Amino acid sequence: MGDVVSAHLDESRRDMITAKVSDVMREFSDVYKQQFPVSLFHCVRFDIEGGTGKQSQLLHRKDPLEGRNIFSGNLFQYLEENRKWRNRFVNVSNNYDLHLYESRTAHERGLHPKVRVGCAGYRALDSMDHYLDLVQQSLPDVKAKTGSHPFIKCATPFPLILWHPYARHHYFCVMTEKEQKKWLAVLQDCVRHANNGLPEVCSVMTPAFTDSVRLYRQNKGHYGPWDMMCGEPPQILANLVMETLHPQLRDVIGRRLKGKLQQRQRHWMMISDAVYRQVCSQTKGQYEALLQSCETQRASLDSRLRTDMDQIITSKEHVCTKIRGLVLPKAEELVRTSVQPYLISILEALMEPTSQGFSELRDVFSGELVDMSKNCINQGDKDKLAHQMERVSMLAFHPVKMQSCYEKMEDLNLEGLQDRFYWTSPSVFISRAQILMRQLADDAVYTFEQLLSQSLEAQRGEEAEEEDDDVVKAIQRCQDRVLKKYDYDSSTVRKKFFREALQQIIIPFMLQELTPSCSPELPGFKEMIFEDFSQFLVVENLFEEVVLQSVSKDIMMAVRDAAVQRKHNLYRDSIVLTNSDPNLHLLEEAPPVDWAAKFGVEGSPDEVGGGGGGGGEITACGKRRKQVVSMIQLDGVPLPYESCMEVPGVELIPEEEHQEGEEVKSPDSVDQIRGLINPVMEVVLPVKEEEKEEEEGVTPVSGTLTTEDGVQEEVTYVSTVVSTTAAKDRASAAAMMQQLINRKSTLEKEFQDQEVIQKEEEAIRDAIQEIELAVQDNDFDSEKDPRSDTTCDNSGLKSTSNGTNGADNAIQPADVTLLV
Structure with a gap:
């Protein structure tokens, strides 16, 4: 071009x-x-006469952003040279300029940014339609054949555009609406700061x-x-x-x-x-x-x-x-x-x-x-x-x-x-x-x-x-x-x-x-x-x-x-x-309060807003700049896409489901781990309106149910009932429990057929290997039951077998607790 x-x-x-x-x-x-x-x-x-302005009641600090960065994170940038989208690490410094790097590693190594964007005169947009309207106004009264597509096609439904009446436009996009709102607020603040006029110090x-x-x-x-x-x-x-x-x-x-x-x-x-x-x-x-x-x-x-x-x-x-x-x-x-x-x-x-x-x-x-x-x-x-x-x-x-x-x-x-x-x-x-x-x-x-x-x-x-x-x-x-x-x-x-x-x-x-x-x-x-x-x-x-x-x-x-x-x-x-x-x-002339040193707290977080990983800049004295706005992307989640002509799935860029500042903890006890491995399934039974009463109760029921293949299972189910319909609810819960177990037995049989085929193939391979190698070990068991290993059914739940019998003991189901 x-x-x-x-x-x-x-x-x-x-x-x-x-x-x-x-x-x-x-x-x-x-x-x-x-x-x-x-x-x-x-x-x-x-200077000679002096000013008579009103004195403010609040104090004013001189350099509030000293040792700070505003924000940093990953965006997809549109490159006009090859018309492709590239992943970029963006750092918003304390002077509100955007610094775009190839990766976070390049930023942390102190390399020069690929692009530096000063936001003076720009407008931050989050709508492609609004942007195209402004572009349309740039060439009024020009008659030309309109194409079927605009000259730029955003890779995701969440664009971010910096528009300027004279200078080059900058196109970005993100994967989620939450990212778009946060980045739009940051970009608008950059524009607001740059368009504030000249400093009154001079x-x-x-x-x-x-x-x-x-x-x-x-x-x-x-x-x-x-x-x-x-x-x-x-x-x-x-x-x-x-x-x-x-x-x-x-x-x-x-x-x-x-x-x-x-x-x-x-x-x-x-x-x-x-x-x-x-x-x-x-x-x-x-x-x-x-x-x-x-x-x-x-x-x-x-x-x-x-x-x-x-x-x-x-x-x-x-x-x-x-x-x-x-x-x-x-x-x-x-x-x-x-x-x-x-x-x-x-x-x-x-x-x-x-x-x-x-x-x-x-x-x-x-x-x-x-x-x-x-x-x-x-x-x-x-x-x-x-x-x-x-x-x-x-x-x-x-x-x-x-x-x-x-x-x-x-x-x-x-x-x-x-x-x-x-x-x-x-x-x-x-x-x-x-x-x-x-x-x-x-x-x-x-x-x-x-x-x-x-x-x-x-x-x-x-x-x-x-x-x-x-x-x-x-x-x-x-x-x-x-x-x-x-x-x-x-x-x-x-x-x-x-x-x-x-x-x-x-x-x-x-x-x-x-x-x-x-x-x-x-x-x-x-x-x-x-x-x-x-x-x-x-x-x-x-x-x-x-x-x-x-x-x-x-x-x-x-x-x-x-x-x-x-x-x-x-x-x-x-x-x-x-x-x-x-x-x-x-x-007012006192130095800023160092709260971490004052209360003996070592290593305050790099990012004031809490959340994901340190994107702050390393200063000359070896300290990392603290970041005002927390990152959305979780620390340690890679973004391998250097080109996003085909945009990666949203699930690859996870978002925090917890509240800001709240920590996500792993299970602390064995019971919690068991709860994750064998989750409690909740079954809601419909209850007629005329059968409801004001006082309700929760009734646990334990018993033994037998599947079609003769396996007996200890089952506990919990019914939420009213006093007049307790028997009906228990019967309904038992019937539904029996349906679930029957369905599970059907799946187990299908899985067993696959195991029999796999067992025969393994037996043939083991026999051939024994003949060729002339192994003298008489205790070698070529008929090893593959069901002695841990297997996984189609639902993703793990089950184990002792391998003492054939098809009757194919799978020992885990205890199932039903909430009715």
């Missing part, structure tokens, strides 16, 4: 793509060089970059949130280029593709991926050069800002006052007619699924602690607390356990408002709320860990008679404290999310409506700014600040009114809990 790519992406077309990248990067660089000093100004001003680079992308798209007429604002800056810039380049190439190349529709779709995806890789490589180099040029100016700009900060702020307020005189009348009229009537409905649509998600998160967190308390009581061993805390500590990063919380946000529906406010999809808000849930869950878990550790340290010196009860009481006290702090932080986080979401919906709409009438007059305000301050005060940024201020009051009032309603479980702004627990924040 390489010739398809080279045929449609010749040298001239690649030069055209390079020229397009250069044009976009040149325009973006102009905007970025303008926004970099502005972002630096806001950062320095914040207080200058991140705002400068995001504002530059937003302003660049606004200059092109694109307002509102952007779904492809995901990944690293070079990848975001590549998405910015592809936003205009991709439709142009599709119109030119799509019409020239030959073959059936499915073949055209496959070829177009290969061409799109080749173009995207070329664009990414070029944007990466040019963005690095842009950063280097801006960093060389940072020291001088920072010095000027700290010297003239007061004068710059005064000049900014003066210009903003003038801009308000122009913008406020138009903005207030727009807010009154087009924003206020819909503000409450937007907020209600946002608040209902968000509040349900955070409420579900509270229940999940509380349920984990309740289960931990029960396990401490049932197991009666304080050392087990370390293993329990290992599970709880990774709750926020366990996508399967958090899935019920994330699914609440999937119900967000803003369809009636999208057309009115000129934006496309609520996926940005859904992903952002889910990230906030995960962060808040980790804060709650970390705070609980620190409080419980402190409480147990205080109890360590005191010897109590009921040590386990003290642990449970400590867990309950810490749980109550954490849940109170969670409720307050949950309210604060949600209200901030609602305000930001409303701004992201309303401000682009207002800018799009006000820009045509206000932009012609904005250049006149540049004359009011001193030339020395012109780098830090940009009129376009000041215009946006004035528009934001014009609607901020209405947004704040709407959120404040919503906090009064009990159904959303929001605290009122008048309730302030700042510094309510000052001693708690002293623990």
Whole structure:
């Protein structure tokens, strides 16, 4: 298929793509060089004046996934080169990248992965129909003959697909529905993490970059949130280029593709991926050069800002006052007619699924602690607390356990408002709320860990008679404290999310409506700014600040009114809990609690979720990374299939029938082993409704039954009867018992016929062997009865014979116990 790519992406077309990248990067660089000093100004001003944000009640840990892996296991991957499915070992690292290896052995040896997949910009799908719908949209208005089959046929009914609008798609499948659900939750969490945007740690680079992308798209007429604002800056810039380049190439190349529709779709995806890789490589180099040029100016700009900060702020307020005189009348009229009537409905649509998600998160967190308390009581061993805390500590990063919380946000529906406010999809808000849930869950878990550790340290010196009860009481006290702090932080986080979401919906709409009438007059305000301050005060940024201020009051009032309603479980702004627990924040800088070392537990499990075998990565210090999500496949079960064009049976990939964390034990006593070898058969007899009575009983009956061949057997059967019909039930049980034995006798006779034939053949072979070898042993028994060995009937139950007689003693049946 390489010739398809080279045929449609010749040298001239690649030069055209390079020229397009250069044009976009040149325009973006102009905007970025303008926004970099502005972002630096806001950062320095914040450092000088200080922030007044509310202090959270919960603690926050810096690196929760240190020494962890998210998940690992086996998937079947579709290879487009030879159109075959191959078994791959997949390791999901703590940066949420997928690493695909030939086998687990290759991973444990530290070999390089065959493929590394970064999930930024992707969507995780579990439906082939949904995927084919997205593929169909990639080549609209292309007339071609539709084939009978799609270009890819999944090997199992349980597909997993990573779809990207520009890059290569990745196809996987698993054997069971349980595996599919767990892997889908993991893949969705990888996508969610990668699409979370740029880290806020870079207080200058991140705002400068995001504002530059937003302003660049606004200059092109694109307002509102952007779904492809995901990944690293070079990848975001590549998405910015592809936003205009991709439709142009599709119109030119799509019409020239030959073959059936499915073949055209496959070829177009290969061409799109080749173009995207070329664009990414070029944007990466040019963005690095842009950063280097801006960093060389940072020291001088920072010095000027700290010297003239007061004068710059005064000049900014003066210009903003003038801009308000122009913008406020138009903005207030727009807010009154087009924003206020819909503000409450937007907020209600946002608040209902968000509040349900955070409420579900509270229940999940509380349920984990309740289960931990029960396990401490049932197991009666304080050392087990370390293993329990290992599970709880990774709750926020366990996508399967958090899935019920994330699914609440999937119900967000803003369809009636999208057309009115000129934006496309609520996926940005859904992903952002889910990230906030995960962060808040980790804060709650970390705070609980620190409080419980402190409480147990205080109890360590005191010897109590009921040590386990003290642990449970400590867990309950810490749980109550954490849940109170969670409720307050949950309210604060949600209200901030609602305000930001409303701004992201309303401000682009207002800018799009006000820009045509206000932009012609904005250049006149540049004359009011001193030339020395012109780098830090940009009129376009000041215009946006004035528009934001014009609607901020209405947004704040709407959120404040919503906090009064009990159904959303929001605290009122008048309730302030700042510094309510000052001693708690002293623990924030404390190192993470090592529960295994603290309670003297050696070798805590590699996988936090319990279950199958260590797929964790071996670190440089020789320790195995612990895994957040437990594996489905049992440890030691081989997967020999290197190709799954013919998919192995589901029974070859067993699943745990026991509950998570429960151990499967072998029989401990002789009676249990006998129960497995000679199982108790249960026979249910129908009883007429009119013959039933309220009080029932169980009546065991012992006796001797004779088969047709004269063999007598001791039999015990148990009847569940009512007092008025005991005799009938016993007779019915005896009749059914006789039928079963008669059936068994028939099978024994058939088996005996086979034994007679086998006996004769063995006798002939033994005689010939004796003659040829001239054996002088007179005691040799050539008529040895084969029934003296252990034989097996067609039912699979073993029976033995003493071999003292012929057909009368062919098989001695085992004792049979019937439950009637």
